[in-house]
Amino acid sequence: MSEGTNTSSAQAATQAAGRPTFEVVWSSLAPFIGLALVVLIFVVYQWLVTPERPFLSQYRMTLIAKQTAIVGMGALGMTVIIISGGIDLSAGSLLAVTSVVLAVSLRAGIDPVVCVLLVLAVGMASGLINGLLITGLRLVPFIVTLGTMMAFRGVAEIVSDNKKVSYQDAPNWLSTLLNAPPEGSYQGVATGVWIVLALALLLAIMLRYTVFGRYVFAIGSSEATARLCGVNVPGMKLTVYTLGGLFMAVAGIFAFANLGSQGSPTEGVGLELSIIAAVVIGGGSLSGGRGSVLGSLLGALMMTTLESGCGYAGVSTAIQRVIVGLIIVGAVAVDQFVHAQRR
Amino acid sequence: MAHTNDSPLLVMSGISKSFGATQALSNVDLELRAGEVHALIGENGAGKSTLMKILAGVHRADRGAMSVAGRKFAPDRPVAALRAGVAMIHQELNLAPDLTVEANVLLGQERIALGGFLQRRAHRDIASNALAPLGGGEIPLDVPVAQLSIARQQVVEIARALASEARVIVFDEPTSSLTEEDTAHLFQVIDQLRDRGLSIVYISHFLEEVAQVADTYTVLRDGCVVDHGRLPDTDLDHIVRQMVGRELDELFPKVPHEAGEPLLELDALCGDPMPEDVNLTVHRGEIFGLAGLVGAGRSELLRCIFGLDRTPSGTAHVSGRGRVAGGARSSIARGLGLVSEDRKSEGLAVELSIADNLTLSALGSYTRGGLLSLSARDQSVRQWLDRINIKAQRPAQAIGELSGGNQQKVAIARLLHQQADILLFDEPTRGIDIGTKAEIYRLIGQLAADGRAIVMVSSYLPELLNVCDRIGVMCRGRLREVRAAKAWTPEDIMHVATGREVAA
Ligand SMILES: Nc1ncnc2c1ncn2[C@@H]1O[C@H](COP(=O)(O)OP(=O)(O)OP(=O)(O)O)[C@@H](O)[C@H]1O
Ligand SMILES: [Mg+2]
Numbered sequence: 001m002s003e004g005t006n007t008s009s010a011q012a013a014t015q016a017a018g019r020p021t022f023e024v025v026w027s028s029l030a031p032f033i034g035l036a037l038v039v040l041i042f043v044v045y046q047w048l049v050t051p052e053r054p055f056l057s058q059y060r061m062t063l064i065a066k067q068t069a070i071v072g073m074g075a076l077g078m079t080v081i082i083i084s085g086g087i088d089l090s091a092g093s094l095l096a097v098t099s100v101v102l103a104v105s106l107r108a109g110i111d112p113v114v115c116v117l118l119v120l121a122v123g124m125a126s127g128l129i130n131g132l133l134i135t136g137l138r139l140v141p142f143i144v145t146l147g148t149m150m151a152f153r154g155v156a157e158i159v160s161d162n163k164k165v166s167y168q169d170a171p172n173w174l175s176t177l178l179n180a181p182p183e184g185s186y187q188g189v190a191t192g193v194w195i196v197l198a199l200a201l202l203l204a205i206m207l208r209y210t211v212f213g214r215y216v217f218a219i220g221s222s223e224a225t226a227r228l229c230g231v232n233v234p235g236m237k238l239t240v241y242t243l244g245g246l247f248m249a250v251a252g253i254f255a256f257a258n259l260g261s262q263g264s265p266t267e268g269v270g271l272e273l274s275i276i277a278a279v280v281i282g283g284g285s286l287s288g289g290r291g292s293v294l295g296s297l298l299g300a301l302m303m304t305t306l307e308s309g310c311g312y313a314g315v316s317t318a319i320q321r322v323i324v325g326l327i328i329v330g331a332v333a334v335d336q337f338v339h340a341q342r343r
Numbered sequence: 344m345a346h347t348n349d350s351p352l353l354v355m356s357g358i359s360k361s362f363g364a365t366q367a368l369s370n371v372d373l374e375l376r377a378g379e380v381h382a383l384i385g386e387n388g389a390g391k392s393t394l395m396k397i398l399a400g401v402h403r404a405d406r407g408a409m410s411v412a413g414r415k416f417a418p419d420r421p422v423a424a425l426r427a428g429v430a431m432i433h434q435e436l437n438l439a440p441d442l443t444v445e446a447n448v449l450l451g452q453e454r455i456a457l458g459g460f461l462q463r464r465a466h467r468d469i470a471s472n473a474l475a476p477l478g479g480g481e482i483p484l485d486v487p488v489a490q491l492s493i494a495r496q497q498v499v500e501i502a503r504a505l506a507s508e509a510r511v512i513v514f515d516e517p518t519s520s521l522t523e524e525d526t527a528h529l530f531q532v533i534d535q536l537r538d539r540g541l542s543i544v545y546i547s548h549f550l551e552e553v554a555q556v557a558d559t560y561t562v563l564r565d566g567c568v569v570d571h572g573r574l575p576d577t578d579l580d581h582i583v584r585q586m587v588g589r590e591l592d593e594l595f596p597k598v599p600h601e602a603g604e605p606l607l608e609l610d611a612l613c614g615d616p617m618p619e620d621v622n623l624t625v626h627r628g629e630i631f632g633l634a635g636l637v638g639a640g641r642s643e644l645l646r647c648i649f650g651l652d653r654t655p656s657g658t659a660h661v662s663g664r665g666r667v668a669g670g671a672r673s674s675i676a677r678g679l680g681l682v683s684e685d686r687k688s689e690g691l692a693v694e695l696s697i698a699d700n701l702t703l704s705a706l707g708s709y710t711r712g713g714l715l716s717l718s719a720r721d722q723s724v725r726q727w728l729d730r731i732n733i734k735a736q737r738p739a740q741a742i743g744e745l746s747g748g749n750q751q752k753v754a755i756a757r758l759l760h761q762q763a764d765i766l767l768f769d770e771p772t773r774g775i776d777i778g779t780k781a782e783i784y785r786l787i788g789q790l791a792a793d794g795r796a797i798v799m800v801s802s803y804l805p806e807l808l809n810v811c812d813r814i815g816v817m818c819r820g821r822l823r824e825v826r827a828a829k830a831w832t833p834e835d836i837m838h839v840a841t842g843r844e845v846a847a
Contacts (some may be wrong), residue, residue, distance in 0.1 A: 139344040214442070218450055221439035228401070228437050229451030229503075237557025289441030 027283045027290075031298035034281065034331060038302055042309040048297050055312055058180075062190075064301070064308050066178045069192040070095075070254045072300040074275040075282075076196070076203055077127075077247030079296040082279050083207070083238045085220035085288025086141040091248050091275055093152035094126050095268035098252025100156050103165035103263030111269070112171050120249045126152060127245020129248045131238040149272070156265040166262040177257035192254050196297070199247070204293040216240060220288025277324070278303050350413065353398075353429075353511050360566075360742065364736060365395040368566045371407070375511065380533060380543040382557035382574065384550070384586055386776040387748025388734035389563040391546045392434055395513045398544075399431035400424035411511065422451065430509035432500050433517050434546075434747045434774065440489035445470040447488050448502045473502035476535065478528035482664050483486035493685060494521050494637050499602035501529070502509055505536075509786050512536065513544040516747070518552060521637075523802075530556050548748075548776050549803075550579045562586050587778045594781050595809035598788030602812065603627035605662055606796040607648070607765050612657035614640070614647040619741055620657070625765070625796045630787060632811030632828065633800045635840045639818040641800040642684050645767045647797070649681040650674045653792050661765065680763025682754045684770045684800070691754055698724045698738035701757050726751045727756045732782060748775045755783065759790075766790060768799040772806060804833050818842045 039056075046055040074091050081088050098119050106114040126148070133144040181187035187194075207213035215236050218226040228234050233280070255267050280286065281302060282295025303324065310320040353375040368390045375381050385392045396402045398409065400418030407417045411427055418424035424431075438447050438660040448470040454462040470484055476700055479498040488496055497517065504512050514533075518526045533543055533556055547553055553560065554574060562585045570585040607625040612618065617640035625631045633641045646652040648659045650670050659667040664677040674681075677702040691700050701724050702709065709720045724738040733752045735745055742750055751774055758766055771787075772780045787810060801807050807814055808828055815825040816839040823839050 098777035206459075209461055209463075211453045211455055211461060212459055214446055214450075214453065214461065217442055218439045218446070222437070225437045225439050226450070228421045228433070230420070230425055231451055289439070 020192070027335075028292070028294070030331075030335065031282045031295045031302065034327075035298050035302045035305065038306050038309065042305075042312060045309075045313050049313075053312075055309065057252055058104075060308055060312065062073075064179045064304050065180075065189060065193050067164075067304040067307070068297075068301050069178055069190070069196050070251050070258065071271070071274055071278055071304060072196050072297050073247055073251040073254060074197070074271065075278040075296040075300045076200055076293065077244035078275045078279050078288055079282075079284060079291050079293055080203070080207070080216055080240050081141075081244045082276070082284045082286065083220045083288060084216045084237065085223065085290040086237070086240065087145060087239065087276065088127075088130065088244050089142065089145040089272050090126070090130060090148040091154050091244070092268035092273075093156065094123060094245060094248040094273035095252045095255055095271055096156035096263075096265050097126065097152050097159070098123050098249045099256045099259070100263035100265055101258045103167050103261075104159055104255060106170060107165065111214065112174055116174070116253060119253060120246060121188055123247075123249025123252065124242050127242040127248070128238060130245070131241035134241065134337040135234040137282075152164040153265070160263060160265045162265055164259075164262055164264045166260070168261055169286040170256075170261045174253075175261045176256055177256055179257075184224075192257070195250070198248070200293050200297055203296050207293065212236075212239070212341075217289055220290075228323050274303055277328045281328065283335065351375055352379075352412055354408075354410045355394070355398065356408055358394065358397060358409075359403045360390075360397060360402060360405050366566055368397075368404075368563075371563070371566070371568055373561055373568075375542045375544065377510075377539050377540045377542055379559060380545055380557045381536055382545045382553040382560040383544055383563065384553065384560055384582060385563035386586055386778055387752075387774075388606065388746040389586075389776075390566040390816070391563055392515055392746060393481075393566075394563070395431055395515060395544060395546065398424065398511075399429055399513060401431075425451065425507055425509070428508075428510035429513070430504035430507045430511070431513040432497075432504055432515060433519055436493070436496055436500060438488045438496055438500060441487050443485050444474075444482055444488055444491070444499055445484040447499050448473055448506050450503065452507055463627075469506050473506040474498065476532050477501055478525060492638055494525055497521060501532075505532075509541070511542045511544070513546075513636065515546045517545075518547060518549065525637075526552070548774065548780075550582060550777070554579060564588055582759070583777055586776070594777065594784070596781060596785045596788065596790050598785060600628045600630075600788060600791035602629040603794060605797070608660045608662065609648065610658045610660065612644075612647055612659055613655055614643050614820075615653050615655055618644040618647060618817070618822070619820040619821045623815065623822060623825070625798055627794045627796055628791050629813065630791050630797045630799065630811045632807040632814040633798065633817060634802075634804065634807055634814055634836050635817035637802065639840065641817050642769050642818075644817065644822075645681060645769055645798065645800060648674075649679055649767055651681070667827040675761065675763070678762075678764030679767065680758035680761055680765070681767040682758055682769060682771060684773070691750060695726070695742060696731075696739045697735055697742055697745070697753055700742050700753055701727060701738075701760055703757065723760075727760060731756055731759075731786060732779065748779060751775055752779065752783075755786075759786075763795070765796045765798070768797065770801055771799060772801070772803070780806075804836060807836075808833070816840050 042055045046053065055305055078088060078091060101122050102115055102119045106112060130145055130148055133139060134141050177192040178190050180190055207216065215226065215231050218231055219233055219236055223233060256263055259267065278299035279291060279296045282292060282299035284291030284296065306324060307320065346581060351374040355371065355373040356373040358368055360486060371394055383392050393402060397404045400421045400423050403419065411429065416427055418427060439450065445466055449466050454465045456462050467484060474482055477496065477498045479502060482491065482495055482498065488499055501517065517529060521529065534544060545557055557574050559573050560571060561568055562582060564586060603626055605624045606627045609621050609623040614620045633644065635641050643652060650667050650673060661667060661677045667677055667679065669675050698721055702720055706715065711718050721738045728735055732750055732751050742753060742767045755771060772783055775783065791797055799811065808831065811828045813825060814828050814831050815822050816836055818822065818840055819842065
């Protein structure tokens, strides 16, 4: 009897070992494929329709990089939040808050370095508020952050007196964060892009190799199990949302630079949705437990490339929205289809 | 404090606990020595899991005290119990499905280097050391547990308790989803743990198992201790009497029934990747059993018949109502009903009430002009609760509050309620106590006598041999052999199930 069973369990083992490789390969390749497809479409368009105007011009790449830096920065925090089974709808409003806080505090004559630290603290505090409401009142993240999305927007309007706040004496390192480096420098891309890449690397390492990361996945995958195993679930959630707030603060600083040293209370309306879309396109699961930093960044890059490409091809914003919507649904559907195959 | 070998390692005294109006435990005492395996026995809802959840820090007792190794012990959270050396393997699997095997085994007990980094090598060693004695040596460490079979998932969970170096390990019905071979492995492990001086609490409805593995026992009935003692000195019939509170006349009551015309016909039915090429006819008034090892494709066959899984080729045909095609809705319309093996994730909606769960698939019968008549529904739900003896406070109670066995009964009641003609049961008595098992067997017999067809998967051979009219044995996705139940012996079944030829 044991002989027969052993072969069958050995078979099961090889099956179990054989399938994930395909899945792993798929989930890490899919965002690349998506991005490549988008680029390909516009390159083909260029080749067929406007050979005299290159799609991947210096100018357009800089534009894409700027926009990706902001969405991507937000997507980093959102990735952690989504893996942990949560969501943050207040991200776009928080971008406005932090950008105006930066502008207002700079205008008040505070030292720029202190201003930046202040902004980071504001971002973390806002994230912490989300986390406290979620864990303290045991409310669903969707509802809590829907509320703070409105509240934060209001705060941004109050702080800025509902006007754009500009500060033209900002130091160079701040105002040119997202500008392409001067010709001939070794820097290659804007400082902001480097910051995104560095933080992404750090975050990816944290998620993969530290207890923190493991608990984030555990909570998103099965909160009850994590609790039974002694994971400090409320503490983890506070950390996760605070981290999300921190990343949004950096995105807010980027936005300030991108607007030409301006903070705007109307900036980032609907941005949270692009950020969430980037995470989801990158393989994140809204039911938690799945997601990757690299995937989210690629998702962000894909979204901004698409946007910029539509502008290039003269597609109206209306149609552009339809396309983006279809792509989000399509990406998730394809992903689910692949995952369903294993069952 | 000095702790000698004959003073108990674990003492629970005067434990009481109520959930609202339900007195789950009253004044329960329990003692456990180092190196002792203690069986906790009782009917569904007797309070076994509740008592152990208090020990494991999931619930807090209303009254009573506990001590471990002479030290007062009052865990307020599971992790507090873990730190004090008490680990529990819960009745319902508790795993993070997206995490790998290794991460699940180490969850909550990660070895951490400077900066919060995981010590991956140490983790792999601990995980494989914990898995190896469980016969889980070939379970890949890097695979998400969602991709493992239920039996293997359970092995992973047991490994987690082993890795925690607990002194007291509670097993709440660990074998209900294990094969005989895995169970034998588990008993070896328990013996090893006993030899190492650990204390084990073992909850199971299989009394043969209990007799095999445990040294001492406690019987709970309605939250009170009604009997305790040493197992070698006690005969099982006595325990059953204590547990049920009356004489149990017969475990396999016979309800006379006779096979009529064919009702369900499978023609070369194939699934992806299992089952393969199954031909079978089940008649009205017939109970058909499916035997085989875990992973032989029995559950998959039921799912294909019911239309839950894709069937690339072949057909399932219900006489008079046509081909089954296109998912559960059409199957239900054709009179098919399925109780699936994994009740937590597929059978029941844990957040909904008993009434919702019971009537979900046949809500239509309570609507008047598009509105749901809740009072009519509650009334009929009450009848069902009585009819198959479900221990619950009221129809609106959340199903998650029921004891495991009672949840299973609700899942079965749903099929009866939707008046299915062909009932597909996947391990229908898993986690159900002896008294209720007898009731369920009687119920199944009754259904056959009413002219329904029953197909039932079970890994508990005595049940198949005594309840079914015909038994088919599956091996690696194929239905190898079908015979009248009387023509099978347990040995023959195991031979066919493991893929060997039976000597004629
Ligand atoms: N969280 C809860 N809320 C309300 N009632 C509960 C809760 N947990 C358990 N109960 C009730 O307490 C009683 C004891 O349940 P328990 O789960 O301990 O039974 P059990 O002996 O483990 O049964 P089984 O063999 O079916 O697993 C049952 O009547 C059950 O309905
Ligand atoms: Mg129980």
